[in-house]
Amino acid sequence: xxxxxxxALASVASPxxxxxxxxxxxxxxxxxxxRIERGMxxxxxxxxxxxxxxxxxxxxxxxxxxxxxxxxxxxxxxIGGSSLGAATITNALESDxxxxxxxxxxxxxxxxxxxxxxxxNAAINVVSRSGTTAETLAxxxxxxxxxxxxGVDWTERTIVTTGESGPLRELADRHDLPALKVPDGxxxxxxxxxxxxxxxxAVCGHDLEALLEGAAAEAETLSGSLFECPAYAYGATAYxxxxxxxGVNAMxxxxxxxxxxxxxxxxxxxxxxxxxxxxxxxxxxxxxxxxHSQLQLYRAGPRDKLVTFVTAQEGTDRQIPDxxxxxxxxxxxxxxxxxxxxxxxxxxxxxxxxxxxxxRIEIERVDEYELGGLLYGLEAACVLAGxxxxxxxxxxxxxxxxxxxxxxxxxxxxxEEAEAVADKTELRVER
Amino acid sequence: xxxxxxxALASVASPxxxxxxxxxxxxxxxxxxxRIERGMxxxxxxxxxxxxxxxxxxxxxxxxxxxxxxxxxxxxxxIGGSSLGAATITNALESDxxxxxxxxxxxxxxxxxxxxxxxxNAAINVVSRSGTTAETLAxxxxxxxxxxxxGVDWTERTIVTTGESGPLRELADRHDLPALKVPDGxxxxxxxxxxxxxxxxAVCGHDLEALLEGAAAEAETLSGSLFECPAYAYGATAYxxxxxxxGVNAMxxxxxxxxxxxxxxxxxxxxxxxxxxxxxxxxxxxxxxxxHSQLQLYRAGPRDKLVTFVTAQEGTDRQIPDxxxxxxxxxxxxxxxxxxxxxxxxxxxxxxxxxxxxxRIEIERVDEYELGGLLYGLEAACVLAGxxxxxxxxxxxxxxxxxxxxxxxxxxxxxEEAEAVADKTELRVER
Numbered sequence: 001x002x003x004x005x006x007x008a009l010a011s012v013a014s015p016x017x018x019x020x021x022x023x024x025x026x027x028x029x030x031x032x033x034x035r036i037e038r039g040m041x042x043x044x045x046x047x048x049x050x051x052x053x054x055x056x057x058x059x060x061x062x063x064x065x066x067x068x069x070x071x072x073x074x075x076x077x078x079i080g081g082s083s084l085g086a087a088t089i090t091n092a093l094e095s096d097x098x099x100x101x102x103x104x105x106x107x108x109x110x111x112x113x114x115x116x117x118x119x120x121n122a123a124i125n126v127v128s129r130s131g132t133t134a135e136t137l138a139x140x141x142x143x144x145x146x147x148x149x150x151g152v153d154w155t156e157r158t159i160v161t162t163g164e165s166g167p168l169r170e171l172a173d174r175h176d177l178p179a180l181k182v183p184d185g186x187x188x189x190x191x192x193x194x195x196x197x198x199x200x201x202a203v204c205g206h207d208l209e210a211l212l213e214g215a216a217a218e219a220e221t222l223s224g225s226l227f228e229c230p231a232y233a234y235g236a237t238a239y240x241x242x243x244x245x246x247g248v249n250a251m252x253x254x255x256x257x258x259x260x261x262x263x264x265x266x267x268x269x270x271x272x273x274x275x276x277x278x279x280x281x282x283x284x285x286x287x288x289x290x291x292h293s294q295l296q297l298y299r300a301g302p303r304d305k306l307v308t309f310v311t312a313q314e315g316t317d318r319q320i321p322d323x324x325x326x327x328x329x330x331x332x333x334x335x336x337x338x339x340x341x342x343x344x345x346x347x348x349x350x351x352x353x354x355x356x357x358x359x360r361i362e363i364e365r366v367d368e369y370e371l372g373g374l375l376y377g378l379e380a381a382c383v384l385a386g387x388x389x390x391x392x393x394x395x396x397x398x399x400x401x402x403x404x405x406x407x408x409x410x411x412x413x414x415x416e417e418a419e420a421v422a423d424k425t426e427l428r429v430e431r
Numbered sequence: 432x433x434x435x436x437x438x439a440l441a442s443v444a445s446p447x448x449x450x451x452x453x454x455x456x457x458x459x460x461x462x463x464x465x466r467i468e469r470g471m472x473x474x475x476x477x478x479x480x481x482x483x484x485x486x487x488x489x490x491x492x493x494x495x496x497x498x499x500x501x502x503x504x505x506x507x508x509x510i511g512g513s514s515l516g517a518a519t520i521t522n523a524l525e526s527d528x529x530x531x532x533x534x535x536x537x538x539x540x541x542x543x544x545x546x547x548x549x550x551x552n553a554a555i556n557v558v559s560r561s562g563t564t565a566e567t568l569a570x571x572x573x574x575x576x577x578x579x580x581x582g583v584d585w586t587e588r589t590i591v592t593t594g595e596s597g598p599l600r601e602l603a604d605r606h607d608l609p610a611l612k613v614p615d616g617x618x619x620x621x622x623x624x625x626x627x628x629x630x631x632x633a634v635c636g637h638d639l640e641a642l643l644e645g646a647a648a649e650a651e652t653l654s655g656s657l658f659e660c661p662a663y664a665y666g667a668t669a670y671x672x673x674x675x676x677x678g679v680n681a682m683x684x685x686x687x688x689x690x691x692x693x694x695x696x697x698x699x700x701x702x703x704x705x706x707x708x709x710x711x712x713x714x715x716x717x718x719x720x721x722x723h724s725q726l727q728l729y730r731a732g733p734r735d736k737l738v739t740f741v742t743a744q745e746g747t748d749r750q751i752p753d754x755x756x757x758x759x760x761x762x763x764x765x766x767x768x769x770x771x772x773x774x775x776x777x778x779x780x781x782x783x784x785x786x787x788x789x790x791r792i793e794i795e796r797v798d799e800y801e802l803g804g805l806l807y808g809l810e811a812a813c814v815l816a817g818x819x820x821x822x823x824x825x826x827x828x829x830x831x832x833x834x835x836x837x838x839x840x841x842x843x844x845x846x847e848e849a850e851a852v853a854d855k856t857e858l859r860v861e862r
Contacts, residue, residue: 247678286535333842346832
């Protein structure tokens, strides 16, 4: 990916960061890069994620999915990092295989999917490192039963990605299911370029080698200066802007195919950096759609936002047909792609004209190679930002409370958190 | 809708609002309510939106859609307020009619929809008040041509919702298309309960009367005190929390069917209140999914957030099958609905335990009546918040710049904004 941080400079925007401040910050980037390199060398927890382009074996993934490679529909049962990376890849790329991500426990929604799909032509990809994630296991039990009720042998149609032990690993052993391992030292939100993110891509027939090669090329750019490394340029600029008041980061790709990437980014950024009362709040947006929804706020609301654009330079296009309406004749001279590009440039300039900071991330086109680079680059940006904030990028301790409370509420053991639920302070206003 | 603001009180959360402060604020609510009532009586611009439950004629809408009521797929061509209200309603409710919202100009995405759908069984719902919205008109020209290429007479399969004049109105007159009017004085983001939002619902066979009755029941609750009106309780609390530092409002429904309502809310809140450097930034979230993505940040990041939950009390449910894994046996005693409910209560309590403000909005179930009440209630909350901020709730002047620049870039006239685009400040870091 290429990054243009010109519109984040203090000469353009407020908040903005001056060139001099960026140069000072670059000393911290150099030190952070050393820590990151050492972490990668030592395969330290979290940093190991940046080694995935070398570690992941596409042949192993393809061999594991072989029994279900004929699936017309693939249910991926997983939540958070066990779903978003895979969804980002398969939603970005075209395939004849339908992919459904069961990342919520809504009964009506699950049922409607199970009723609509021809289960004899479907397969299941269940993903949970611990093998105990309540939502994922509940959904898997439901889906498995639906396959059984439809007369389909689920043991022939299920692939498991999980840790070395736990209920899912035992299940895979007992039923001789193809099973892949969640790599050690890689938190879920950083696992897109492992089996966690790539099983669905393999079933869809995408080019796994190109994904990893694009990521490896991005890894090559990691260096001790933000002025030489696109990923660090982005991470350092986002951090510097947050320090200067831009507590919100609106991720706004200009391509429908990249819509899920903004969701994936939102988890990466929120769960990695949101701790110790620090961290920029990611907002998922989409160009051009959100010009007609969020742009008013971005341009004229509080000066607390960085807008991050992601744009692809090339793609297939489509002519806008001519019209005899004079007022609209300018459209007939253009393609939809040209309209999209003009809207992007206009929106970027409209924020700059209002002194609102924004950054442009460019990829060549939406394909496996460029997507691998984008995912890797944003992960490296996040790791750098975590170093600059000084937070523990790779943990997410604040989610444990609700997990314990849920388990306690459902009778899965004694948890003091469950008791707190009953003590809720109420101030009800009713219709 | 019912609202519980207990977890937004200063006794629970920081930032939080004390009961005494709410009582003082209630004087302003009383004054704001008088202005709102006067605006409604005078059918003043914007306030007129709150009269829609009385003004909208469901028979007129049903009569207009009659020629296309047999459609298996309905393309709604519109963007922003011309799409999100309709999408919120049809995505919330089940129907045999497939609805596709063409609210972006991405060429690959449009083409994939047009290639997949059987156009002889499809219909077009084109929505633009001015009849000149570039994205909508470009998409309409593309869709119309695709219908022609498929040998389908688009003039038999198109319904128009637009203003009294303009290119779309002329088109409807020339081809004798069924045409409905965007109501005067109602900004797009407040038009869900007019033809703009209800044509798609009518084609899907939803109960339009119930939508309006639910909204009318919510309108009945508008009164001079936030302690007696759920909509005002929500709007006043959100405003008070923003004043106290909660500049972000994460809207988190606990139902897949309400996912689009968070997008609709994001436009309502952002475009109405985001001006004069004021306005709370809406963030779209989804329970339980985002517990595994955003909860870490909401609970342990900066104290700048209100989390708004929306939860439905009733719905169809589904038993989680039993398992012989001891560690997971607690799941087999529960339903998916019970798991969803426990996760919601646990998440709400986990935020309260960390002193993070949150509000609960309850509806009885996801049906037309309750949905009408929810949409109306949130609109009224937004109008009240606008009064308290003292902004012009019903305009969106900051989006004009980019519209002019886009038009200029495409050769649609001379616009100084287009010239500014070429002057972009660059600081590029390339791979």
